Amino acid sequence: MSTPASRPSALFVCVHNAGRSQMAAAFLTHLAEGRVEVRSAGSAPADAVNPAVVQAMGEVGIDISAEVPKVLTTDAVQASDVVITMGCGDACPVFPGKRYLDWQLKDPAGQGVSAVRPIRDEIEQRVRGLLAELGISAPA
Numbered sequence: 001m002s003t004p005a006s007r008p009s010a011l012f013v014c015v016h017n018a019g020r021s022q023m024a025a026a027f028l029t030h031l032a033e034g035r036v037e038v039r040s041a042g043s044a045p046a047d048a049v050n051p052a053v054v055q056a057m058g059e060v061g062i063d064i065s066a067e068v069p070k071v072l073t074t075d076a077v078q079a080s081d082v083v084i085t086m087g088c089g090d091a092c093p094v095f096p097g098k099r100y101l102d103w104q105l106k107d108p109a110g111q112g113v114s115a116v117r118p119i120r121d122e123i124e125q126r127v128r129g130l131l132a133e134l135g136i137s138a139p140a
Contacts (some may be wrong), residue, residue, distance in 0.1 A: 008134050009037035011080035012057040016070035017042025019050045019108040023120055024034035026057055026064045027127040036131075039076050053108055056116040060124075070081040082130070102128075 010028060017040055021059035025040035032038070057064050062128045077083055077095060084101045094100065103126055108116045131138045 005062065007035060007037050008082065008136075009039070009080045010082045010084060010130070011044065011076055012040040012084050013042065013072055014047035014107075015043050015126050017072075017121060018046035018048065019053045019116075020105050020119065020123065021105075022035060022049050022064055022067055022069075023057060023123045024055060024086070024103075024127055025082065025126050026062050026067070028130070030062050031127060032136055033139075035121075035136050036134065037080075039080060041070045041072035041076055046072050050108055050116075050117045052113045053120075055113045056120045059113075059117070060120070071101040082134075084130070 012019040012024040012028075021040040021042065025038050028036055029038045049064060049067050049069065054065050077098065080098070082099045082101065084103055086103050086105055087107060092118050103123075105122060106115075106119050128138050
């Protein structure tokens with residue numbers, strides 16, 4: 001039986017924390033069912049989550065309408081086992097001993113929901129792969 005302290009933790013980072021990182025965090029939260037501590041942040045957070053992203057996630061039954069972009073902090077990086085960056089370039093702090101993954105994904109900023117759907121679907125597949133690497137089974 002695992003204790004909350006032994007849960008792996010993941011931090012998803014993009015520039016605005018309004019699209020890719022929000023979708024990834026929502027998928028990981030949904031699929032891990034409490035077995036992973038999930039954070040997301042942006043190096044230059046937007047004022048709100050992209051409405052097309054909210055709509056695209058709603059289409060797969062995940063409501064992120066109450067989420068707000070958060071600023072990337074050193075503490076969030078240090079508290080995470082895996083840091084997944086999505087196009088934040090040099091704005092992401094790097095600490096020794098942390099595992100970093102860089103997911104090259106199209107940016108949904110300024111895109112309609114039809115353009116966001118394939119990005120959403122790719123993120124879901126990558127999150128499922130991450131769960132498998134962490135040894136956590138995801139629902140089908």
